[in-house]
Ligand SMILES: CC(C)(COP(=O)(O)OP(=O)(O)OC[C@H]1O[C@@H](n2cnc3c(N)ncnc32)[C@H](O[C@H]2O[C@H](COP(=O)(O)OP(=O)(O)OP(=O)(O)O)[C@@H](O)[C@H]2O)[C@@H]1O)[C@@H](O)C(=O)NCCC(=O)NCCS
């Protein structure tokens with residue numbers, strides 16, 4: 001049976017993909033720079049992960065002992081199976097690889113924290129201790145974009161966020177979302193852009209083929225928020241322009257989307273949405 005943590009994980013995935021207009025991402029109006037996906041691919045992908053989130057919840061609930069990296073190892077095995085289930089549901093399209101990793105960690109850690117009455121972000125940092133060293137520093141295979149970017153630019157991408165206990169979610173996105181007002185659509189769009197002011201998105205670097213694009217994104221996202229965000233005429237106009245630029249240049253904000261998903265999940269769990 002689906003538990004409440006899994007329900008909030010699925011809600012987080014669906015809230016994110018439903019929010020529009022998101023620059024560089026799939027939304028109900030537009031696949032953006034992802035011609036192989038659409039909103040239906042994301043719905044199918046999200047629902048295929050129910051079993052995985054139930055497993056992640058179970059791992060967090062039943063894990064005992066102080067060796068939290070061992071809990072992460074258990075989760076990762078389930079994550080690999082979940083990737084296969086996602087690819088079956090989407091006919092081979094990578095919709096949620098980053099979210100299987102990040103949201104799986106949030107779900108497992110939240111379940112552990114509820115049982116053991118400890119703090120979420122510190123628990124995640126303990127679970128993921130040594131991840132960058134294990135996956136990136138001691139790995140010379142360099143197959144994925146993230147692995148190659150670590151060698152080229154010394155950035156840890158999705159793994160570094162996890163190992164640091166998701167500082168972007170904890171320090172920027174969650175406080176921003178909590179204090180925001182207005183429609184949920186505006187709040188989530190503005191939170192995505194808040195995330196974009198600080199994230200080093202390995203997906204975007206891969207698409208652009210250079211690191212300078214990160215400085216460009218940080219500056220655009222800051223300018224958007226300074227205009228007042230989506231609730232203002234100027235902010236809305238600016239976001240639509242950014243949408244078009246991402247489409248024209250094939251820029252994707254896949255990493256930012258994953259961090260928004262994690263933020264929504266924590267806000268739902270804390271009863272703040
Ligand atoms: C650690 C993994 C997440 C993946 O590691 P891997 O080395 O396989 O991949 P990376 O290249 O490092 O990609 C990581 C994905 O994480 C997201 N991301 C990027 N930057 C950040 C960031 N700063 N903070 C958080 N998250 C970040 C992002 O995911 C989104 O993009 C995905 C689409 O990417 P891609 O496949 O490249 O798609 P396209 O550009 O469309 O490419 P093509 O279609 O042209 O091929 C999408 O999923 C978003 O969610 C990065 O892509 C984890 O998977 C892992 O541990 N892998 C090893 C195997 C494993 O143990 N798996 C089980 C995990 S529990």
Ligand SMILES: Nc1ncnc2[nH]cnc12
Nearest residue numbers: 017025026095254257258
């Ligand atoms: N809406 C979205 N579009 C593209 N990649 C994503 N990864 C997570 N959410 C996404």
